[in-house]
Amino acid sequence: MIELDNVSKTYGSTRALDSIDLTILPLRTTVLLGPSGCGKSTLIRLIIGLIKPDEGSVYVEGELLTPNNIFALRKRMGYVIQDGALFPHLTARENVSLIAKHIGWNRDRIQNRIVELCGLTKFPVDALNRYPAQISGGQRQRVSLMRALMLDPDILLLDEPLGALDPLIRFELQTDLKEIFKTLGKTVLMVTHDKGEAGFFEDTIVLLRDGCIIQQGTLSDLVKKPADPFVTRFINAQRSPLESIQNKADSKVF
Numbered sequence: 648m649i650e651l652d653n654v655s656k657t658y659g660s661t662r663a664l665d666s667i668d669l670t671i672l673p674l675r676t677t678v679l680l681g682p683s684g685c686g687k688s689t690l691i692r693l694i695i696g697l698i699k700p701d702e703g704s705v706y707v708e709g710e711l712l713t714p715n716n717i718f719a720l721r722k723r724m725g726y727v728i729q730d731g732a733l734f735p736h737l738t739a740r741e742n743v744s745l746i747a748k749h750i751g752w753n754r755d756r757i758q759n760r761i762v763e764l765c766g767l768t769k770f771p772v773d774a775l776n777r778y779p780a781q782i783s784g785g786q787r788q789r790v791s792l793m794r795a796l797m798l799d800p801d802i803l804l805l806d807e808p809l810g811a812l813d814p815l816i817r818f819e820l821q822t823d824l825k826e827i828f829k830t831l832g833k834t835v836l837m838v839t840h841d842k843g844e845a846g847f848f849e850d851t852i853v854l855l856r857d858g859c860i861i862q863q864g865t866l867s868d869l870v871k872k873p874a875d876p877f878v879t880r881f882i883n884a885q886r887s888p889l890e891s892i893q894n895k896a897d898s899k900v901f
């Protein structure tokens with residue numbers, strides 16, 4: 648569905664991506680995991696064609712991405728980023744319908760699709776006329792997701808879509824997103840730096856460090872068969888609440 652063939656991208660002296668070979672399988676959820684600065688967003692931006700690789704090729708549904716076909720291919724990809732990137736001066740409805748209007752959908756078709764998407768993403772229809780500042784962070788991400796899904800793309804690219812949300816809202820949206828992915832049967836590529844979130848969504852996890860793929864597999868593969876000591880360090884670096892309580896209890900004893 649998506650293929651990166653020996654792709655590299657350098658910014659000044661930073662090798663953001665270093666000779667990446669990656670195949671994203673159709674109709675599955677692939678999670679890009681790794682510490683801040685390891686190249687996750689760069690990889691997503693290359694696929695949506697916002698930046699060009701210095702070396703190597705990106706293929707989307709078998710087609711080599713070039714300046715000539717990027718706009719056509721982009722219609723087959725929905726893109727959601729951390730803060731939603733909604734236009735603040737447009738209502739939720741206007742944000743969601745912008746591209747459909749631009750390509751000539753009529754009012755009824757747009758309205759029907761929006762109502763359908765409100766059901767899918769659990770966004771209240773009566774809040775559609777509000778501006779982004781008048782809805783909650785979780786609702787903004789639901790609007791951003793509706794906008795990405797409006798043209799019914801085959802591929803969804805999500806760059807830390809839940810990163811800016813508080814834990815309870817994040818938990819709720821994780822559950823809803825997983826359900827949506829299952830219902831729609833899309834090819835999903837999702838970025839996170841949270842291994843718990845990665846494990847919740849994954850069909851496959853791709854773990855990156857310093858622009859290189861360190862390991863690809865399930866969370867269980869990463870835990871049980873780490874390809875590199877970094878994998879174990881990364882997996883163990885995030886503290887669970889239970890562990891924190893245990894540590895506090897231990898420190899009281901001594």
Ligand SMILES: Nc1ncnc2c1ncn2[C@@H]1O[C@H](COP(=O)(O)OP(=O)(O)O)[C@@H](O)[C@H]1O
Nearest residue numbers: 658661662663682683684685686687688689690
């Ligand atoms: N436009 C840019 N200009 C300069 N450096 C950049 C740019 N975009 C990304 N980088 C650098 O490339 C590396 C990878 O960045 P990024 O893909 O955003 O990482 P991640 O999303 O994993 O946090 C980082 O070192 C970052 O500072």
Ligand SMILES: [Mg+2]
Nearest residue numbers: 687688689806
């Ligand atoms: Mg990023």
